[in-house]
Amino acid sequence: MLSKKTKSGLIALAVVAAIGQGTLQRTVIFPKWSKDFSIGKFESGGISPDQLLFAMAGFREMIAGILWVRADAFFDQGNYDAILPIIRLVTALDPGEIDVYATGMWHIGYNFTDEEQRSDRRYIPSAIALGKDGYRKNPDTYELYFETGWLWYHKIDDYYDNAVRLFTEAQTKPDIQPARRNLLAMALQRNGEPEKALDKYLELYERAKKNYEADSSFGNRQNMETIEGNVDTTFVRLVQRGWVAKEQGRSTDGYDNSPPHDVGFSAKVTVPEANILRIEGSWNVKPVGTRVRVVLRDENMEHATTGGFDWDYSKDVYLDPPKLATMMQDQLFVKNRRFNRKVDMSKDPTMYPFIQDNYVIEFYYNPRSAPPHIQDKFSWDGSGMTDKNYLNTEIRPGQRVVFASLKISRDMIRRMGEWRDKVPVCKTPNYLESNRVTGLNGEDVVLDIPSLRSSIGSK
């Protein structure tokens, strides 16, 4: 039997050890473990207890691998809905699976479409949230910064500051591929910062030149020459679009973006059949390449703003989009200064449920998204573009965009009530049925897009 003194000594030892382990756990071990060794938030949704036990016992990567193989089979079958929970489960079990994050984002952002291949925009916040989760858990590689940036740049095709921010972060990672560095310069131009884009191209050119000097392979030469071409083109554009003159405080008169051209936007929306819209209108730019964005959405849609949407609202990856909300986005392709498009939403009731009573149809055109030959007139900042009715400088502060909005009710869209036998029509007040498009003074104007370098030396 232990003596009283020994027992007291042992109890004292146990108390000291208890305090020591508790302090160590709280102040040192747990914070470090959370930062460097945790697999991220504990997400057990959709995983059975035995799988969870198995996963927690150290087989996470293997289970994630098996699930991803299963997801591949669902891809082949076109069973896209089944893939979503698997993607979330795989990324929760093995956050190092960069390919699953990247494929998952692409899948969520692009693959849920209606019969006419229009993406279900309600899923995009989830794709962005998945990307954010991915790059936070894999901060040492460029890939998920780049992929998330690409989603902003290409899919959302708006709010380019996000693409610039993410592409810039991707550039700081040592594993970024040379060709992918160039995209930051493109994003900077779309973000209305062409002078920064030029700086970026010059920096990339120096890098490419060094690479070519060290290794004169065809790939390195091609990369160097491509960037050289980009530097050259950007220089010329900065001059011809009056950017240099503006920066130097000189008049921009006589440059390609001056005087601004009136695009003469007008639109009419009819509903020939239930859930089918016919959208027609004018856009006074003859060269092909213009696409006017049209959005039909609930009037009081959560996270929607006038002419825009808060795509980054979701803090978590929700696998179910807001199923009761309706949001359709399409592009109106301009040909011979008119657009005329049928938007059929009748075959996809889950994507377009039309639950609310009232809707808005928004038309939006931002020269930042325009192809270069159109931008040669409009410039990056829209200084070469105007519209006597719909030029807007408020919905995107500091930018010149064309924006118009029409209201439409559910009864009109669904051809119910008084609209059962009457074709609903909504149009802008300036809409004319003829094909003639007039300029500011009523004259027939056809935009003559300037040819790049056509007038070098005359400015």
Next chain:
Amino acid sequence: MRPIIAIASTTIGEAIRRKVLLIILLIGVLFMVIAPGLGILSARSETTVLKGMMLGIIQLTSALIAIVLTVYMIPNEIERRTIYTILSKPVQRWQFLIGKYLGAVGALGLMMGIMTAILLVVFFLQQASKDFSALAELAKGPAMYFVQMSLLAAVAVFFSTFVAPLVNFFLSGGMYLLGSLFNPFFQTLNDNAKTPMIAKIPAFIINTVLPNFANYNIQNPLINPTQTVRNESIYYVNITAYGIMYIAILMVLGILIFDKREV
């Protein structure tokens, strides 16, 4: 000290002769040998899956061995009455308990050593570059699992001083599961600003008091080499110190209970 060493070495010998432990070890080894062939199951790099899977096998097998080895240790001695022959000699009860525990840890170390050797050989053969520093890096996993399993063995030895083996099996297993899951659970509670204080306070207490086996699950940076961890060695020293302190608490409590127990 001599009685403790004698009891410990006898315990190691007994453990090696126990067929059930050898079968568990054999199954673990078999899984490890076939593991490279299962890499095709994953869309990810085979090496990543191989590392994750083999570390998982070592951990699961070791946990099973640690529990099965220790839950029967004290009750068997009492049931077979062999404890009388030991305690009739100049051996204190605390020496007996410590000797038994150290013997269990020794046997565990031996079996985990075999599995680690297989892990390193398989990984070495799988590697194209034959990089020895990568092997040393990989060995950190089993080293920390050894501390984890020593802690688990201490939990089981502590319970074996006053509960029946079957109850002890579930108690220790449950404790291991809870200790492995509670860190991430606590982290989620902490990160969620909406968690009420009434839930946070008990979680805080449990996370402080419970043996946190998850601390030793360090496989993430081993499996994903792109993940960089600063002051890694200091963390390993800290969790080893944590384990030693926790083992000391359990041993002291075990000694105090066993000292009073009728045998």
